[in-house]
Amino acid sequence: MVGGIGRECSLAYAAEGARGVVMADLNYEAALDTAHESEKLAINPKYKALALPIDVSDPASVAKMVAAAVETFGRIDYSVNSAGVGVQKPAPADEADLDEMNRFWKVNVMGTLNCIQAVSKVMKRQEVKTITNRGRMREVGRGVILNLGSCSSFMATPHIVQYTTSKHALMGMTKNAALDLAQYGIRVNAICPSWVDTPMVDAAIEGNPDLPKLMKTIIPMSRIAKPEEIADVVLFMTSPRSSYVTGFPANDLRHARRFITSHNGKGEGIFIGDDDGAHHRVMVNGNAVANIIYSTKSNPVDMNDEKDIAYAKNTEPGIHVADGSVARLIDFAPGVESPFHRAMSIDYGIVVEGTFELSLDSGEKKIMFPGDMSVNRGTMHKWRNCDQHRSGRMLFILLDVTPLKIGEKLIEQDLGDLAGEYADIENP
Numbered sequence: 001m002v003g004g005i006g007r008e009c010s011l012a013y014a015a016e017g018a019r020g021v022v023m024a025d026l027n028y029e030a031a032l033d034t035a036h037e038s039e040k041l042a043i044n045p046k047y048k049a050l051a052l053p054i055d056v057s058d059p060a061s062v063a064k065m066v067a068a069a070v071e072t073f074g075r076i077d078y079s080v081n082s083a084g085v086g087v088q089k090p091a092p093a094d095e096a097d098l099d100e101m102n103r104f105w106k107v108n109v110m111g112t113l114n115c116i117q118a119v120s121k122v123m124k125r126q127e128v129k130t131i132t133n134r135g136r137m138r139e140v141g142r143g144v145i146l147n148l149g150s151c152s153s154f155m156a157t158p159h160i161v162q163y164t165t166s167k168h169a170l171m172g173m174t175k176n177a178a179l180d181l182a183q184y185g186i187r188v189n190a191i192c193p194s195w196v197d198t199p200m201v202d203a204a205i206e207g208n209p210d211l212p213k214l215m216k217t218i219i220p221m222s223r224i225a226k227p228e229e230i231a232d233v234v235l236f237m238t239s240p241r242s243s244y245v246t247g248f249p250a251n252d253l254r255h256a257r258r259f260i261t262s263h264n265g266k267g268e269g270i271f272i273g274d275d276d277g278a279h280h281r282v283m284v285n286g287n288a289v290a291n292i293i294y295s296t297k298s299n300p301v302d303m304n305d306e307k308d309i310a311y312a313k314n315t316e317p318g319i320h321v322a323d324g325s326v327a328r329l330i331d332f333a334p335g336v337e338s339p340f341h342r343a344m345s346i347d348y349g350i351v352v353e354g355t356f357e358l359s360l361d362s363g364e365k366k367i368m369f370p371g372d373m374s375v376n377r378g379t380m381h382k383w384r385n386c387d388q389h390r391s392g393r394m395l396f397i398l399l400d401v402t403p404l405k406i407g408e409k410l411i412e413q414d415l416g417d418l419a420g421e422y423a424d425i426e427n428p
Ligand SMILES: NC(=O)c1ccc[n+]([C@@H]2O[C@H](COP(=O)([O-])OP(=O)(O)OC[C@H]3O[C@@H](n4cnc5c(N)ncnc54)[C@H](O)[C@@H]3O)[C@@H](O)[C@H]2O)c1
Pocket: 001, 002, 003, 004, 005, 006, 024, 025, 026, 027, 030, 054, 055, 056, 057, 081, 082, 083, 084, 085, 086, 107, 111, 148, 149, 150, 151, 192, 193, 194, 195, 196, 197, 198, 199, 200, 201
């Protein structure tokens, strides 16, 4: 897409040696113009620029663009989804123009989804690319999708509910697509600039002449971003240099790595695993991710012939394993609270990052900081990430217990609203 940001990205790809760039926009003239401009800057002798008309809100139009790209170049390595519309009718939310709301939904939200769907279909069929970096080879996946979010993906600005809503939705879509497509080696991310000097902002300034003064006051660098500064971030986010970056419900936390040891023939310790966990599960309406670090089906654990490793790899456990154990890392998005639930197990809970509140069904509560630990002995409880702006991470180790009675009453597992999250697992 070739508005201010899309145009600058196209030129940057050409200048950095891309083999080809497709510039597709509702404004075909602008696409053609950018294509010609990019040819002047291209350094790859085989460079080809393809300008196409497209309406991202129409899936058929998007499919046509993708088919043309594949026919010309054979594959799609990066897709930068920057088509978007600006606010024409600012108004408080209670008076928001419904046609305008619809326009934002169709272009900014559905338009992006149409592009993700059409492009990922192609990327899924592509070979995984590899690069050699400082003498070491690594896989960098099948393709990268980058969406244009905005600081409006996180905050509200008066009178632009249509923009704020569409950019919040875009972040949810990015997180979900990142999670769903990671298994195919397709990375999905969003970048979220504040104001960038493009025609979209020119139009905003026309409607609000005080905007430049406001920018000076509230932007830490006291100036608007140049489109080329955004293009540099786009280049990084789509290049192999960011091969381990993909969206996540808790995307401000680093990916935790898991190292598994075993023995060589002499009985010495060796590392046999270096990854980010075997089973991931999105929970709490897409606001938390559980990452199973390990699970065992018995206690003591039979480690002969690496039986335990095969079990952990092949079995996604329920909330806990009868006679066994589970180590589960959970990342909570900002402010997220789990439902009340009880696993019939001893749960060691360790705060890894952030601040959490542990509440019991009696009403008692405790605040926990990094390094604090809870030993939860089968109580009905819930967790809340106390930070409204940052994600938090907890590690839970769950060991099985014998039946527990309080007086005459047998205390049983009760997953509450979490039950649905484990419904597809045997023996949840
Ligand atoms: N400029 C900023 O300050 C800023 C800040 C943060 C995020 N963004 C986002 O970056 C993206 C690009 O913004 P920009 O500043 O380059 O805007 P822009 O107005 O310069 O470019 C947007 C482009 O999208 C095209 N477009 C609109 N509807 C389309 C449709 N249905 N199908 C295909 N193309 C369509 C327009 O023709 C235009 O060329 C947008 O998603 C915007 O919300 C912009």
